Each structure stands twice: as structure tokens, then as C-alpha cells.
Amino acid sequence: MITLNTNYTLSWDWDQSHAESHAVTFTTQYIGKFKLNSKKMNPKWYTVCEETSHRSCDLTALDLLYLGIFMLRVRANANGSHSKWVLLEFCPDKDAAVGPPAKVNLTPAGSDLDVFITDPLTSANTPMTEILSKMYYHILYWERSADSKALRPQMLSSSANLVTLPSLKSWTWYCVSVQSRYDFYNKSSSFTAPQCMQTEGRITSVSLLCSSSIWYYLQYLCDSPGSDIPRLLTPGSESDLLFENVIICAEPAVLEIHNLPPEALASPPSGLDSSGRHSRQDSSSSGDSGVYSAGGSSNLRQPSSSQPSTGAEGFCKGPFYLEQVKMQEMTPGPKTQPLIADEGIVDMCV
Structure with missing residues (x-):
């Protein structure tokens, strides 16, 4: 018997020399053993495989009771004759092999x-x-x-x-x-x-503490924009906010003030219209002549607030321009009066 759990197959050997050249077939039958021992009934055998040429017969489909005891028998048939029955007792609980885990x-x-x-x-x-x-x-x-x-x-x-x-x-x-x-x-x-x-390893509390400390330290570096500690720039950080716009201005022109030679002051400049704020007086009463600013003001005229200045141009000509003029006025040397293009020249007799 070839068995595994509840799968049962009966197999046998056959010497072909007993049948010479004739074709041989086999018949397999079974019956419960207890029926053979009963005196009140004639035992009836059940055929499973009839006149088959195979040398085995599968009994699995019979669904034999696992704790039962059965009698099996096989005989050979050749040229109209048959051999004797060969019997085998079979108890699944005792004889069937158990298989490994599925x-x-x-x-x-x-x-x-x-x-x-x-x-x-x-x-x-x-x-x-x-x-x-x-x-x-x-x-x-x-x-x-x-x-x-x-x-x-x-x-x-x-x-x-x-x-x-x-x-x-x-x-x-x-x-x-x-x-x-x-x-x-x-x-x-x-x-x-x-x-x-x-297998896997157990994560100790020390490892968790170290991991947490490193994480919070890195998070502190990323979340402290006012700190002097070098920061890590994360993909979500707004790195543009870390830099202000840089404006490059051209070097401001320095206003140069020169003393005019006496011959240049002999005659007043022409081209002033009658609506100017300056007046001409007679200078024949005196041989000395000088150049003085009208209105008694010795300072340069501030840029008019009505002139528009926007963007980088206004930024560059604003405070830096005034600083250059003030620095020029503070330069030590002979005291002279500035010459302003849009104001007239007044000759004063002393």
C-alpha cells in the first residue's frame, strides 16, 4: 500500500512469464473485515478496479473509514482464465502514513x-x-x-x-x-x-534618546533664522528671504567749486532775463569787486522736491549725493562762494 494521510493506492508486482505472450489484466475488490466474520450474512465484495492493465488501483475515492479494518484482494486475468485472489488487510489508522505540515x-x-x-x-x-x-x-x-x-x-x-x-x-x-x-x-x-x-533586534532606550536628540538639534538649526549657528536649508525653506535686494549705484559725481579770476568778474554774464531774482547795480564807485550770493545765502540749493526720483536712481542721487556736497564744503581752504548755475550773480560795491 502506498499511503499518505487519507490517500490510498494498492499496488502489486506481476511476473509476465506466467502469462507468456497473452495480455494480462487485473481486478481489485475490497470488503469490511467485520463482514467476513459474520455468520448471518453472505459477504459481498465491492469491485474497485476491473480488468485494468495497470499494476495499481487507487482506493482514495472510496473514502474508507480511517479507524476501520478492510480486506483487499487482487487477481490476474489472461486468455479467459484467472489467477487466485491475493488478500491484504488494511487499517488506515494503523497503516496509513502521516504527511508533513502542508x-x-x-x-x-x-x-x-x-x-x-x-x-x-x-x-x-x-x-x-x-x-x-x-x-x-x-x-x-x-x-x-x-x-x-x-x-x-x-x-x-x-x-x-x-x-x-x-x-x-x-x-x-x-x-x-x-x-x-x-x-x-x-x-x-x-x-x-x-x-x-x-531575527530582528530590539531598539534600546539609549538608541531612541540619541536619535531623538539628533533630530531635535537638526530641527533647531533649521528653525532658528536669527541664530548665528550655520543652518541647514530644507527643500521647503524660503531661501530668498535670507537675502535683501542689492542695488549697485554708479559713483556719484563730485561737484567741484573753483575761484573765478578777477577778469572773469569784470563784466556780468549776459542772458539773464528781467524776471530773474538777481539785480545789477552800478559798480563805478569802487574799484574792488567781489562775487557774493544773492539773498545772503552761502549754501547750495537743495534739490527740488518737485522733481521725481524713483527706484535705484532716486536712491543713488539722494543721501549719497548730499553727503558728497557737504564733504566738499567742509574741505579746508580759502573761503569762496559757490557758483550756482540757475541763480544770478550780483556785483556789490564796497
Whole structure:
């Protein structure tokens, strides 16, 4: 019998020399053993495979009672004749092999590993634990290493479907293999293929404190625009606000004031109209003549407020221009009166 959980296949051998060159077929039948022992009824055999050329017969579809005991028989048919029946007693609970877990999954649980075990399945895809309530698992696990001689497997037994492997190393690879077991008839399955998973580490409070301190320090640097500490410019920061507009002005012209020679003052300049604010007086009564500003003012006339000045041009000709004039007036030297283009010249006789 070839069995696994509730899958059953009866197989047999046949020596072809017994049938010479004739084609051979086989017939398979079964019956409950208790019926053979009954004296009140004639036993009736049930045919499963009839005159088949295969040397096996699948009994899975019969859904045999797992705790029952059955009698199976097979005979050969060739050229209208048949052989004797060959009998076999079969009890699934005793004879059927148990299979390994249907699935094994690993999940890190901090420095430990959680092992999720799916029960072996019947031919109807139901858990075998519904039939074998005493079934449990051997869980074999070991630290993965390139040196096979250094492996030290550990064993853990449990009937639960979720098992946590304790006392593992952090950030270490472990491999796990699981076996199904049923002790009543000393049944054990093969081990599942090894599955490996790396454990994780536990984050200590010191690590959290250091991480938090670094984060808050970086946030302080980014959120302190008035601080002298070098700042980190984040993608969302308005870096344009860190710089003011820079206006480059041309060098202001310096007003130069020169003393006029006496011959230039002999005759007044022409071209002044009658509406000017200056008057001409007779200078024949005196040989001395000088140039004095009208109205007794010795200061330069301020730029008219009615003249428009906007933007960088007004900014450049404003305070800096006046400062240049004032500095010129404070220059030591002979006292002279400034000559202003838009005012007249008055000759005074002394």
C-alpha cells in the first residue's frame, strides 16, 4: 500500500512469464473485515478496479473509514482464465502514513521567530488533526552557518499551530524544519524543506534618546533664522528671504567749486532775463569787486522736491549725493562762494 494521510493506492508486482505472450489484466475488490466474520450474512465484495492493465488501483475515492479494518484482494486475468485472489488487510489508522505540515511560515518577533504551521490535509482538504487529535509537531531549528560541522540543531515539540522560538540571537539567520508525529502507532512524517529567516533586534532606550536628540538639534538649526549657528536649508525653506535686494549705484559725481579770476568778474554774464531774482547795480564807485550770493545765502540749493526720483536712481542721487556736497564744503581752504548755475550773480560795491 502506498499511503499518505487519507490517500490510498494498492499496488502489486506481476511476473509476465506466467502469462507468456497473452495480455494480462487485473481486478481489485475490497470488503469490511467485520463482514467476513459474520455468520448471518453472505459477504459481498465491492469491485474497485476491473480488468485494468495497470499494476495499481487507487482506493482514495472510496473514502474508507480511517479507524476501520478492510480486506483487499487482487487477481490476474489472461486468455479467459484467472489467477487466485491475493488478500491484504488494511487499517488506515494503523497503516496509513502521516504527511508533513502542508505549509510552514516564519515571521520575526523581535529577536525571536514565530513559526506558523498548517496541519497536513486529507484528500478532502480538511486538517488531519480532525482525525488524529493527538498529532503534534517536532520543530527543528538551527543557526545558519557556512560550516555544516558547526551546526547545533535544537528541537522543540508542540501541538500548537503557532510556536515562538525563544532565546535567539538578534539580527541572526535561523533555519526551521518541521515534522508531524503521531505516537499511538509511532507515526512520523518527513521533515519539511528548511526555511530561513533573520531575527530582528530590539531598539534600546539609549538608541531612541540619541536619535531623538539628533533630530531635535537638526530641527533647531533649521528653525532658528536669527541664530548665528550655520543652518541647514530644507527643500521647503524660503531661501530668498535670507537675502535683501542689492542695488549697485554708479559713483556719484563730485561737484567741484573753483575761484573765478578777477577778469572773469569784470563784466556780468549776459542772458539773464528781467524776471530773474538777481539785480545789477552800478559798480563805478569802487574799484574792488567781489562775487557774493544773492539773498545772503552761502549754501547750495537743495534739490527740488518737485522733481521725481524713483527706484535705484532716486536712491543713488539722494543721501549719497548730499553727503558728497557737504564733504566738499567742509574741505579746508580759502573761503569762496559757490557758483550756482540757475541763480544770478550780483556785483556789490564796497
